Amino acid sequence: MLGMGKVARKIFGSSNDRFIKSLKPRIEAINALEEGLSALSDEELKAKTAEFRARLDDGASLDSLLAEAFAVVREAAKRSLGLRHYDVQLMGGIVLHEGKITEMKTGEGKTLVATLAAYLNALPGKGVHVVTVNDYLAQRDSQWMGKVYEFLGLTVGCIVPNLDEMSRKQAYQADITYATNNELGFDYLRDNMKFHPDAMVQRAPVYAIVDEVDSILVDEARTPLIISGPTEDKSELYVAIDKLIPSLVEEDYEVDEKSNNISLTEEGMEHLEQILQEAGLIEGGMYDFGNVAVVHHVNQALKAHKLFQAEKDYIVKDGQVVIIDEFTGRMMEGRRYSDGLHQALEAKEGVEIKTENQTLASVTFQNYFRLYEKLAGMTGTAATEADEFADIYGLAVVEMPTHVPVARKDEDDEVYRTAAEKYNAIIDVIEDCQKRNQPVLVGTVSIEKSEYLADMLKKRKIKHNVLNAKFHEQEAYIVAQAGRPGAVTIATNMAGRGTDIQLGGNLEMRIEQEVTDIDEGARAKAIETIKAEIERDKEIVKQAGGLCVVGTERHESRRIDNQLRGRSGRQGDPGQSRFFLSMEDDLMRIFGGERMDSLMQKFGLEEGEAIVHPWINRAIEKAQQKVEARNYDIRKNLLKYDDVMNDQRKAIYEQRLEVMSAEDVSDTVEDMRHETIEELVAAHVPARAYPEEWDMKGLGVELQRLFGRDFGAEEWIKEEGIDAVAFEDHLVEATNKFMEDRAQEIGPDIMKQVEKQILLQSIDSHWKEHLAQLDHLRQVIQLRAYGQRDPLNEYKTEAFSMFGDMLSRTRENVVTLMSHIQIHREEPMPELEDPELEALQTSHIDATTGENDAYSGGINPRxxxxxxxxxxxxxxxxxxxxxxxxxxxxxxxxxxxxxxxxxxxxxxxxxxxxxx
Known part of the structure; x- marks a missing residue:
């Protein structure tokens, strides 16, 4: 029996269907303009941009220009690219313009859709950012789609790693800028470490279109972007602690596989304390204040040994521990785990231990992208995370219909008792497909499993390509040719690859690979031959059933499974997908595996037999939903903590910008001095106490420390009727006179430069220390829950208090330095230099590429x-x-x-x- 909700949807359609229906009049309005625009010359079409901008200056809104602007972009795309936007692509453009997420299936042309909203929102001249998941896509799309924008008179920029500052700034000044999420985030952080406004490269964030929005705003948002610098070497401590971990027994710790965490038991704490004392690493109790750092490193070493596995979470290559990305299975060269975990892994594997880094600046993608006035996104898989997009980013998800109906057949999952049975069934399917000339794409979740499968295929003498962390050099070519007859491709993840799997093969890629260094006549002939081969192969593959997608197990997230499935059935092509599972898979084992295994035994399932039923699919989907909900709660909770720091970060960055932009900061320095005096007087001269009760000795010591003199403050007590307020006024007057004399002595112009430099350096120095303190606070705050206190509220309270202390220390530091600094007038005042880039490192776990975003060679303009x-x-x-x-x-x-x-x-x- 149908529920009321299902009945209503059957009659009225879903809210998504109704929204799509509401777009049709606007699509008709765009289409009505096509004939008139096609009659314009190229110059007349280009002039439309100037006309639109003039109308905006006269008070027109972007919404009022939408139909005309979209029609103009479509006409420009036809002339410059030979591509015409379909109606569903126009709908996608409207969704992007309205600041929503458009979900479009693979191969539906999301790259072209972005041109519509990007052009319209670039007309005010404030800049549009199109965000991609890797540098290859940023460069490809900026050059490819850039032809449309340039045809219409707009400028296009592209941000890639190692771009010099001048070129980077020019790229941000362009009307439309293509860049990766990492480059945008790191430039934001670097800009807020600069000492001159002119050195900043970014403009105010106005509008961004995020490609593969689920990968960037969900997967990658779990870890912050961090800029860090080196600290002291603790290699010996890591090695000493690593030697102690094998001494721990299973009763000493508990492993929680679901949350991927490990904790010491009470017995474990006692045992560890004894081991550490015997090794001479601690004195007294394990949790004494002086031993906090050692205990922290022990916890990281425990994680390294008991939670992290070689060949799964990392590999050792060329004497280095290289992280393997859990989403893509790729090596993440140059990336390091933070907080001493990477050093613990290096100690475990016996390779060179590199020094830890200190955080100088950090931001999460959630808080970076929420800086934009308007945000939009596009992907093939967003619906499963719709609640998260709505809650965190205020983004609605709109599912777009396909231009041609999807012809892919999604088969029910096959569930086997053991992994061996499952893999044998997979190999049989691959062998059958290859005999019938049907291409196969096999999705695995780790390098280990892809290599295991590859070994099985070798034994059966089945030709195949492997796409994972160890063999991704030929990635684009392997992906592009995965649709050729009988091709077998094993891939660890298929999100954000940027290359479609086209049945019969990819023409552009084959031309690039096969047609080189020949004259024009021979080239044209070779291209025609390749075209004919691809058309023939395409028909062969279609007859065989299209691309067959084989999933070797279910991922924790349905979205990752959907990304794999979505590679088949592109633009109405035939195709099929099927997932093979076993009771030994992590998802099945952790979430209800024993119960299902006993049921399978009761059914008398023979070896090699599988259960196939829609109920199984629904049960697995529910397990995945539980994991997704838990992961979302984790991300949401992390964001609550980061929001606390974000408010502080914004306050600091705004203050830095004010200081950098101001010609004269003497008023700010004076305010800091007065606030410091106010705090000083409050501490030593209580408001309701008699003068003889005032702590004049302590005050004198503090004045001497801050100003290098006590101003004869004890003499003021002898004045008749003196109180705390009058005393403070005296002190303010005396310090003002003192600093005025210093300004004359040093020189007013030099004094202005000194104030600015000291102010910026003090802010940066104390903010860096504050970040380290917040990191440490985050590590221990969860323990407050044992005392029936909410860790988040405790964190907010303490972080606020620490921020106040930081501001107070910053003020004191500025006052002290300004009072004591000595400048010889004949020496030129040194310029305040930005941090040396070569000494800094950038880090973030990229969920789609694993590429190193740190400076790694080339020209550094600094x-x-x-x-x-x-x-x-x-x-x-x-x-x-x-x-x-x-x-x-x-x-x-x-x-x-x-x-x-x-x-x-x-x-x-x-x-x-x-x-x-």
């Missing part, structure tokens, strides 16, 4: 030592406008930072031509 590869006749990276050979090319190679500048100025090189 460091002339890296300019050796700059062509002699190209513009100098310093921005002077001169040729490199006539500028820094003369002097860079042999000059040290502290050497006299060869230009003859008499200044050190770092304060002259080396200041960039």
């Amino acid at each position: 460091d002339p030592k890296t300019w050796g590869s700059v062509p002699r006749n190209s513009p100098c990276p310093c921005g002077s406008g001169e040729k490199y050979k006539n500028c820094h090319g003369k002097i860079v190679p042999k000059v040290g930072r502290n050497d006299p500048c060869p230009c003859g100025s008499g200044k050190k090189y770092k304060h002259c031509h080396g200041t960039i």
Whole structure:
């Protein structure tokens, strides 16, 4: 019997259906303009951009321009790319413009859809960011779709790693900028570490379209972006602790597989305390204040040994521990676990231990992308995470109909008792498909399992390609040709690959690989031959049933399974998908495996037989929903903690920007001095106490520390009628006079520079310490739950208190430095330099690419030592406008930072031509 909700949906359609229906009049309005626009010349079409901008200046809204702008973009795409937007793509563009997520199946042309909303929202000239999951897609899409924008007179930029600051700033100044989520986030953090407003590269965040929005805003949002610098070496401590872990027995700790966590039992704590004392690593109790750091490292070593497995979570390559991404199975070169965990893994594996890093700046993707005035996204799989998008980002998900109905057949799951039986069944299916010339895409969840499967295929002499962390160099080509007859491709994850699996093969990729270094005539002939082969192969594959997707087990998230499934049945192509499971799979084993296993035994299932039933599918889906809900709760809880830091981060960054932008910060410094005096007086001169009860000795010590003199404050007590308020006024007056005299002594202009430098350096120094303290607080705050206190409320309270203390210390530091600093007027005032980029590291676990986003070579415009590869006749990276050979090319190679500048100025090189 149908429920009331299902009956209503059958009669009226879902809310999604009704929304799609409501878009049809707007689509008709766009289509009605097509004929008129097709009659315009290229120049007349391009002039439409200037016309739209003029109308916006006259008060028109973007919504009022939508139909015309979309029609113009479609016409421009036809002329520049030979592509025409379908009606469903126009609908997707409207959804993006309205600040929602458009869910479109694989192969429906999301890249082209983005041009509609990007063009319309770029018209005000404030900048549009199109966010991609990897650098390859950012470059490809900016060049490919850039033809449409440039045809219409807009500028296009692309942000890639190792881009020099000048080019980076120019790219952000463009009307439409393509960039990865990591580059955008790191540029935001780096901008807020700069010391000059002109050095900042980004503009205010206005509108962003996020491609593969589920990967970026859900998967990657679990870890923050971090910029860090090196700290002291603790290699010996890690090695010493690592040697102790094998001494622990199973009764000493408990492993929670569901939450992937480990904790010591009471017996374990006692045993560990004894081991640490015997090893001389601690004195006294394990949780004494001085032993906190050692206990923390022990916990990380325990995780490294008991939770992390080689070849699954990481591999050892060239003497380094390289993380394997859980989503893609790719090696994440250059990435490191934070908080000492990576060092613990290095100690475990006996490789060189690299020093820890101290966090200098960090932000989560949730809080970075919520900075935008309007946010939109597109993906093939967002519906399962609709609640999260709505709760965290305020984004609604709209499911788009396909241009051509999906012809893929999704078979019921096959469940076997053992993994061996499951893999044998998978190999049989692959062998059968290959004999029939049907291409197969096999999805696995780890390198280990993909290699196990590859070994089985080798034994059966079945030709195949493996796409995982160890063999991803040929990734694009392997993916592009996975639709050829009889092709067998094993892949660890298929999200955000950026290349469609086309039946028969990919023409562009084959031309790139096969047609090289030949004359035009031979090239054209070779291309025609390849086209004919692809058309023939496409028919063969269609007759065989299209691409067959085989899932080797269910992922915790339905979305990842859907991404794999979605690779088949592209644009109405035939296809099929089927998942093979066993009771030994992690999902089945952890969530109700024993019960199902006993049922299968009762049914008398023989070896090699499988259960296939829609009920099984529903049961598995419910298990996945439980895991998804738990993971969402974890992300939501993490965000609540990060929101506390985010409010503080915004306050600090706003203050830095004000200081950087101001010509004169003397008022701010004066306010800081007055607030410091107010706190000083409150602590030593109580408001309702008699003067003889005031702590004048303590006050004198503090004044001496802060200002280098006590101003004769004890004499003021002798004044008749003096009270705390009058005393404070005296002190303010005396310190004002003192600082005015110092300004005259140093020189007013130099004083302004000194104030600005000291203010920025103090803010940065104390903010860095504050971040470290917040990290430590986060690690221990959960223990408050044992005392029946809410850890989040405790964290908010303590973080607020710590922030207040940080601001107080910053004020004191500024006051002290301004009172004591000595400047000799004949010396030129050194410029305040931005942090040296080569000393900093960027880190974030990228859920889709695993590529290293840290600086890893090429030209760094801040460091002339890296300019050796700059062509002699190209513009100098310093921005002077001169040729490199006539500028820094003369002097860079042999000059040290502290050497006299060869230009003859008499200044050190770092304060002259080396200041960039």
